[in-house]
Amino acid sequence: MMNRSVKQVVGVLLAMGLALGLSAGCGKGKTTSSGGSKTINISLHQDPPKLDPMTSGSFVDRIVFQSLYDKLVDLDHKGNIVPMLAEKWEISPDGLHYTFHLRKGVKFHDGTEFNAEAVKFNLERDMQKGSGRKNELSAVKEVKVIDPSTVEIVLSKPFAPFLNQLTDRAGMMVSPAAVKKYGDKYQNNPVGTGPFKFKERSKGNKIVLVKNPDYWQKGLPKADTIVYKIMNDANVALVNLKSGQLDMTNRFPLNEIKNYKSNDKITVVKEVSPGFKGIVLNLKDPVLQDKRVRQAINKAIDRDTIVKVALFGEARAARSGLAPTSWAYDESLDKSLPVDVEGAKKLLSEAGKGSGFALTIVTDTDPVSQQVSQLLQKQLKAVNIELTIQKMDYGSMLDRTEKGDYQMALMGWSGRTDPDGNFRNWVYSDAVYNYMKYSNPKVDALLDQGLATVDQNARKQIYGEMMKILDDELPYLYLYHENNTFGMVKALKGFETVPDGMIRTLNMVKE
Numbered sequence: 001m002m003n004r005s006v007k008q009v010v011g012v013l014l015a016m017g018l019a020l021g022l023s024a025g026c027g028k029g030k031t032t033s034s035g036g037s038k039t040i041n042i043s044l045h046q047d048p049p050k051l052d053p054m055t056s057g058s059f060v061d062r063i064v065f066q067s068l069y070d071k072l073v074d075l076d077h078k079g080n081i082v083p084m085l086a087e088k089w090e091i092s093p094d095g096l097h098y099t100f101h102l103r104k105g106v107k108f109h110d111g112t113e114f115n116a117e118a119v120k121f122n123l124e125r126d127m128q129k130g131s132g133r134k135n136e137l138s139a140v141k142e143v144k145v146i147d148p149s150t151v152e153i154v155l156s157k158p159f160a161p162f163l164n165q166l167t168d169r170a171g172m173m174v175s176p177a178a179v180k181k182y183g184d185k186y187q188n189n190p191v192g193t194g195p196f197k198f199k200e201r202s203k204g205n206k207i208v209l210v211k212n213p214d215y216w217q218k219g220l221p222k223a224d225t226i227v228y229k230i231m232n233d234a235n236v237a238l239v240n241l242k243s244g245q246l247d248m249t250n251r252f253p254l255n256e257i258k259n260y261k262s263n264d265k266i267t268v269v270k271e272v273s274p275g276f277k278g279i280v281l282n283l284k285d286p287v288l289q290d291k292r293v294r295q296a297i298n299k300a301i302d303r304d305t306i307v308k309v310a311l312f313g314e315a316r317a318a319r320s321g322l323a324p325t326s327w328a329y330d331e332s333l334d335k336s337l338p339v340d341v342e343g344a345k346k347l348l349s350e351a352g353k354g355s356g357f358a359l360t361i362v363t364d365t366d367p368v369s370q371q372v373s374q375l376l377q378k379q380l381k382a383v384n385i386e387l388t389i390q391k392m393d394y395g396s397m398l399d400r401t402e403k404g405d406y407q408m409a410l411m412g413w414s415g416r417t418d419p420d421g422n423f424r425n426w427v428y429s430d431a432v433y434n435y436m437k438y439s440n441p442k443v444d445a446l447l448d449q450g451l452a453t454v455d456q457n458a459r460k461q462i463y464g465e466m467m468k469i470l471d472d473e474l475p476y477l478y479l480y481h482e483n484n485t486f487g488m489v490k491a492l493k494g495f496e497t498v499p500d501g502m503i504r505t506l507n508m509v510k511e
Helices: 004-023 059-068 116-126 176-188 234-243 254-260 291-300 303-310 341-350 367-381 394-403 441-452 456-473
Strands: 039-044 073-075 081-083 086-091 097-102 140-147 150-155 196-202 206-211 225-230 266-272 276-281 315-317 357-363 385-391 408-413 476-489
Touching (some): 039 059, 059 206, 059 225, 097 116, 254 266, 254 476, 291 341, 291 367, 303 367, 357 394, 394 408
Antiparallel strands (some): 206 225, 276 408, 276 476
16 A cells, blocks of 8 residues: 555645646736736536536536626525526516516627527527426416517426526526537537637536627626636645646645635635535435445445545534525434444334445545545445445546436535525435436425425425435435635636536636
């Protein structure tokens, strides 16, 4: 086994090599006469699989989307819903009619017009079968074009988080002409109205965006080029940040945070994530179909140790899909329970698995994911479960889980500001991210009830009742709520945290 000092040298050499290779062709960026850099280099811990909001299922996709696409409405740094492509809107008293008044003179990157027809095209495209946004727009009954700058969205029932849905991928506008031109290849040829235009990508290496000179917000964006560099290892990204090959990282080594509290060149920005990380369980698997097996696995997991060891305490142990940032949060339903090895063994004996068995978990290449998997491996061994770890790139892992070709998968969700966004796509029957193939009519009914209920206190009770069911049936094992932790050079200005955890580049510039 390689000793620590040798590993450190190898890691630094690898990082230096990656910095040189990744900076070829983009370097530190051109500079202005005042010396400020017009290119901003940002590392992503995974390669974005799909650059199409309709098919996207990844956190890192959404980061790139903030530069490529505008939405009908957006979130500000306090989590308030604010105008974007829609300048203003009205909601009917019965909550079924949303009328949006669109900005005039906005064009897509390909020169075609953004208008009400484009909104209709996008929403109907996102509502079609196979779309990742279908459930998010499930209440939409009809999209009406009133005139070129006015569109009315008619709902089939009251839908409390509807505006919130439009602050993310369901509200992102893609060019109808580009979709028709590229067809299935659109995800590699994205065209939006955003502050930056797609230039090129090198799979597993980088994505390059260039300034949209015709952007509707005059004087913006401030940068000329955004380069997203793919660096799976946060330690490698940190070396690049220190060397000047990066201006920002979307992941910071958790064990290093304490060393950068008063650094003169690098700032660590930390915010609580509204999401979760945990284990997807394939309920079609013969072993995992038995609820007692799932409950036994749950009892054997030491979440507090996982947070302490793998995340250096920079997360919160969890057992529900809502983080403390949510207005519907219930600490009693999220608090980590004590490990119960004997209770787990008893359940396994009752399920006829007392003598032990083997399981496989698929995970991405992120070092934190690897350590979490290794801790799970050790903890499950205490109840005679032999856990094999299969490591693969994130895109391949998504493909495996979508096809149902797995037993367990370590996978998280970046979270949404409305509680429905943390559950509907995961546990609703036939939902797009319901890789577990979980179906419970009671859970479906509670989710639907939550959508149709306007009163916030009543909604909180509804989601609490649903979480109790999920805590018993365990189609997904929640492990922790992590922090969104960014590393930035102090010369980078204009970044502001937003509750959705995304990086918005519109006002960013390096002085």
